[in-house]
Amino acid sequence: MMLAGCASAGAAEPPATDAATDATAGLSVDEIHLGYFANVTHAPALVGIEEGLFQEALGDDVTITTQVFPAGPPAIEALTAGAIDATFVGPNPAINTFIQSAGASARVVAGAATGGAALVVRDGIDKPADLKGTSLATPQLGGTQDVALRNWLTEQGLKNDTSGGGDVHVTPTENAQTLTLFQQGDLDGAWLPEPWVSRLIIDGGAHVLVDETDLWEDGKFPTTVLLVRKDFLDEHPDAVEALVAGNLAAIKWIDDNPEEAPEVINGAIEKETGKALAPEVITRALDNVTFTADPAAGTFKTLVDHGITAGVQKEGSIKGLFDLRILNKLLEADGGTPVSAGKLGED
Structure with missing residues (x-):
């Protein structure tokens, strides 16, 4: 399925939301703190909030508190401090926190976008x-x-x-x-x-x-992944399942609504920034982004090398960075194909 020239990767075809919602009824938390950016590359987060897809997956008894960040490092600071439970973020900040904490800080539980x-x-x-x-x-x-x-x-x-x-x-x-x-x-x-x-x-x-x-x-490189605080994942896997289900539902909604999606994404950006994008800007931007739940784990070792070359990251192992078990459970439940953690974690 296409959105202005963008298609979700076939390996990460989103599942139907009804089953996911039923499976996550009665969660172990009453509030979730979620971070994201007001960028087109974070459209699954924008759509998931705007269209109520995260709320549907979480249930009416759970409050979603959101925080918009300008870039990855401050989002990671908030995640590490426990101010948020999960965030949509670029791969390199996710790598950094994992290496710096020797694997104790967070896990990538799904992808959101590649390219762009x-x-x-x-x-x-x-x-x-x-x-x-x-x-x-x-x-x-x-x-x-x-x-x-x-x-x-x-x-x-x-x-x-x-x-x-x-x-x-x-x-x-x-x-x-x-x-x-x-x-x-x-x-x-x-x-x-x-x-x-x-x-x-x-x-x-x-x-x-x-x-x-x-x-x-x-031509495939990860731009946005869904990163969850490890403690939160360990203590509330049901809530993480709901977040992943909401992310999948948002990706599917974008695919299923190619005419409406640009307007919804642009409206969400305007709400967060105070200014909508020109029609030609949102159209061109969407042409260059693919929305997919596959985090492209196979690229992450190369990303580590890039960070070291750039002088902004120390050397270290990223084995264990990914925990895609919840994502793959939801994909398989809907007849989809599991995605790989690239031998860098659980899948």
Whole structure:
């Protein structure tokens, strides 16, 4: 099934929600704290809240308290502190917390989106060598797009460091400010997730220098996963099952409603940010994102290497990062195909 050119991976076909809702009736919690970003790459979270799909899966007796974050690192801080129970987040912050805590902090229980990230730049920059002496932005130091940019620059022989030095000056900047600075000519480009890639192109006149899809085998790389605090998973697996069921229901809803979905996603973004995206921006952004519950676990060892190269992550094992047993139980119950943890956890 397609949404503006985007299809959920066949290996993670969402199950029907009715059975999942029945299975999670009478949960062991009365409130769940959930984090996410107001980005197109977090559309399953936006749709799940807006359309009441998480609430349906959790039941009427459970309150959902949400918190919107600008990037991955602050979401991880909140998760680690116990301020939230689960969050939609990029893969590199998930890797970081797992390694730093020696596996005690959190588990990836499902995917949400792949694709939808790129390096966009001003006119006059047409090849890697043109970047020498430029200033580029990423959403936040240590975030998924920050790691992707720093790793790619290093591969191109362009020195960079976490203090903004080197051949290319990388400055972590909040996404809306990145757009403003780019429009003012104070930034030469940025590696961003959607819809900010499309906003810089349509609203700022940028062009794509590197589409991250081109850097991965089969063009598949994880952008958003559902990460749950390990203690919460251990103590309340029924509540986690409801969250995973809500995520699956949201992905299915997006697939089933290709005409309505852009409006709902855009409305949710407007509610959180105070400004809706232009129709051409939301259309272009959705063209570049695939919504899937498969977290693409097979890419995570490479992501670890990228983080080390970027200088924002220490070495360590990520074996045990994934616990996909609940996800696969729901998929199999609906006749779907289980997804793999890539020998990095339970599936």
